[in-house]
Amino acid sequence: MAKEIREWAVAIIIAIAVIAVIRIFLFVSFSVDGLSMDPTLEDGDRVVVNKFIYDLTDIEQDDVIVFNSGEDSAYVKRVMGVPGDTVEMIDRTVYLNGEPLQEDYVVHQGESYMDNFTLSDLGVEGDTIPEGHYLVLGDNRPISRDSRDFGLITEDAIIGEVQLRFWPLNEIAIDF
Numbered sequence: 001m002a003k004e005i006r007e008w009a010v011a012i013i014i015a016i017a018v019i020a021v022i023r024i025f026l027f028v029s030f031s032v033d034g035l036s037m038d039p040t041l042e043d044g045d046r047v048v049v050n051k052f053i054y055d056l057t058d059i060e061q062d063d064v065i066v067f068n069s070g071e072d073s074a075y076v077k078r079v080m081g082v083p084g085d086t087v088e089m090i091d092r093t094v095y096l097n098g099e100p101l102q103e104d105y106v107v108h109q110g111e112s113y114m115d116n117f118t119l120s121d122l123g124v125e126g127d128t129i130p131e132g133h134y135l136v137l138g139d140n141r142p143i144s145r146d147s148r149d150f151g152l153i154t155e156d157a158i159i160g161e162v163q164l165r166f167w168p169l170n171e172i173a174i175d176f
Contacts, residue, residue, distance in 0.1 A: 036138035046167035051160040081135035
């Protein structure tokens with residue numbers, strides 16, 4: 001009986017250790033708060049964030065990421081510009097390196113507080129996004145707090161990439 005209890009205790013300790021390692025170093029769940037990424041991600045959606053992906057690959061335009069805002073909770077937004085890119089918005093169209101982006105996921109209901117911007121409007125010196133910085137925008141542009149509000153984010157602030165929506169169950173998705 002004591003041997004069986006010891007085996008169970010060891011198995012439970014190992015399981016807790018594995019879960020802790022996964023949660024601390026690899027993946028974390030995140031709850032979407034607000035409508036700034038609607039319709040891609042809605043208020044209350046639960047997602048899995050891959051924390052180590054950017055140790056293996058580069059952050060790319062169109063990645064949906066979670067990052068520390070420096071103010072309150074973490075934010076989820078879409079990467080629109082990476083180091084070396086020029087980004088501007090003219091008449092609600094984002095131009096990346098001079099080319100208009102086709103953004104089928106964007107909500108344009110009503111007017112946004114900043115429908116037009118250039119990098120200099122966001123406080124960037126020069127024509128391109130500097131190394132280690134990223135421009136992020138929400139998909140629901142009229143209400144999103146994003147780089148138009150707080151400027152570029154740093155690479156150090158990025159927690160990871162959203163890779164799975166697991167709640168609600170009827171809207172499980174892996175591609176954003």
